[in-house]
Amino acid sequence: MKPLLECRNITVAYPIADGILRLYGEGISFTLEEGGFLSVVGGSGWGKSTLVNIVLGLEKPTRGIVQLDGENMTEQSFVKRSARVKTAAVFQRPTALPQLTVLQNLHLALSMMGIPKRDRDERIKEAMTFFGLEKLSHSYPDSLSAGQKRRIDLARALAAKPRFLVLDEPTGDLDSSVTNLVMPLLRGLNKDHGMTILMTTALPRHASTAKHQIHLRPPIFQTEQPIAR
């Protein structure tokens, strides 16, 4: 299998008060093959979401290379990466246009991905039914709970049927009954439909859903000026 995603020697340095916070130590490298399922495991503040942003092209690493489908995409935006490899993302913080209903949001997202209307209706109905969102279809996102918003994000991403699905802690805010639906669903999408999935999680039991795992290390704090002894 050829690699869909290849990250080489990625490091990130954040300037903070009195020093620099370095993520991923000397650099993190990994490969995700086409049809693979990789989970990135780490504690809070260890750089899971930053890695998601780097993979999607929303943040640039301080050093390192991101390749998608064999092409260096380190400097490319999410739009250009998604044009190369159709990608859907579920972020840790729910995202929806507040002035549109749940149904309108899903239609907008899918139309932006170029999915024709006749396919959109069917896909949206299927995803909303799966996540139990039928009764919320005419609700506005700001009136919903965090768990309901998370389900909308998951429905949007899955209805898009992307080649590459990126999920940042997808079970955050979800109760156990929905969590128990999501993990087998992801496994099925990967196994039966060959969808390539990258998922971050802080929970080892969720990480085990994936075929492969990488474990992040805690960030390193460095003072800018070494203290003289």
Place this chain on the structure above:
Amino acid sequence: MERPSWAPVVLSGALPRELSDLLAISILTLASLESVFAQLQPFNQPAWFATLLVLVPMTCALAALSNSSRTQKEELALFAYGGSGLQIQLRYILRGVVVSIIGLSPLWLRFLATESILSTNLGLLLGSAIVGGLAYAAPALKRTRSLAFVEQYKG
């Protein structure tokens, strides 16, 4: 005896210090000056266009800044759905142009009724509407290009 005081709350927020405050002050000042000078001299094309060129972008920037928390939600969603920065900027430019045209509709109607469609005054009005659109998009451009923006995805 210790008593709760209103003063710290009221005084800490009483002085205008945001960019939107400055824009509101400038707009009001300009409108006041305009009304004062309008009584002193007849219609003067360079003067009214110069006034519009300052007033329109400031008003549009103020409108764009006034609901930035809501528009930031929209921007985060549109990027997540696969939208590009350029698409989002274009959206705001058009919104600013529409705001400017509606806001200046009495002037549009006046010139459309009395002048040729290719007149200088109508051209100047169109120019000020475009400047208004660019000003409406400016706060979003600054916001979406900052690192703090993508940090919002991290919850």
